[in-house]
Amino acid sequence: MSQTLTATPSRTLVEILPAGRVRTVAAVVLGAVVVAALGQVAVPLPFTPVPLSLGTLAVLGVGAALGPRLALASVGLMVLAGMSGLPVFAGATSGWAFASFGYVLGYLPAAALMGRLARSGGDRSVWRTFAGAAGASVLVYLVGAPWLAVYAHLGLAETLAAGVTPFLVGDAIKSAIVAGILPSLWAAQRFVAARH
Template sequence: MNKNYNIRSYVFIALFAALFVVMSAISFKLSISQVPITLQTLAVCLSGLFLGARNGLLSILLVLVLTAIGLPMIHGEGGVAILYGYTGGYLFSFLWSSLIIGYISGPLLRNETIWRSKIAAFITLFIVMELFGSLFVYLFGVPWMMHSLGFSFQKAMSAGCYPFLIGDALKSVLAAAIGVSLRPSILKLRETTGTRKLETTGTVIG
């Protein structure tokens, strides 16, 4: 991978990290939930979709590292305590969500059979976003909340899962719609940041 690929990769990693921070800042809490409603999962979906597996993960990792050293990256707050608080399971799951979405979406974006029908492409992308950008997050987030707050499983689900399912589905719809609308731009971005080149060498798939 040449120097130009590296520079473009770093720039877009930083841009999508900034997108995640901005979408974290857009938040409010429901009276029935401990976890704030944000657009974080949308940012995670888009980072994997646009940047691929490796760079998508790195964009989220950058935010978590900056948060750990004290910068106000998450809901305007920073510090290690944020990462190990009751929402920590959700935050760390974002790393793997972006990685998996980046890994799976790459071949889907290039699959001409799927793209013969934009409806089929949209449904396929929606399923990927919903499974790995939304439902997957709860596999880590809910148990960590139970551990951190001493909640029962039912209480943790009521506080940190059920209230968000409809909103998460809508964010998955939006992410899939963006993927369908901007497919040529996404493929070009993956090419020009070296994601496709690395994929062909077997170094990373995204």
């Protein structure tokens, strides 16, 4: 007699809250607002048209908190808002015809990957969260760097120097921050649940 084993998906942080359509819509909108707001914390760098911002940090957190489907919807909402003219991208910019727009598009697979990590329960572990966040950051580069190369007519070495290398340390720090926060939030949730 054979048995089929089905893995039970883990809940995400937002799924701890009472269920309902209002929760879903609020989570998607709030996630978009968080990514847009933290993306405004940006430092222009003199040697590259790509600013150093906290947008990626927000995407990592929103992705893990919302899960893959809602995170994709949330970041997609922010991207569509910016493309339609709302100043939600770094430096209060909008549209799509700028050098760092590819990095904004890279937020979409990054958010989905972090959502999948959370869905598998990986955001409860510091090391798995760090690895997932680092992988999500790589996805941002994989979309953003080619866009930068085409938009700014850069060769491979120039693209890496302007669109990847300057941000590696910062993204490692962002991954470490997320890896410290998410498992801590889950530990706090378990502590509160155990006391009720």
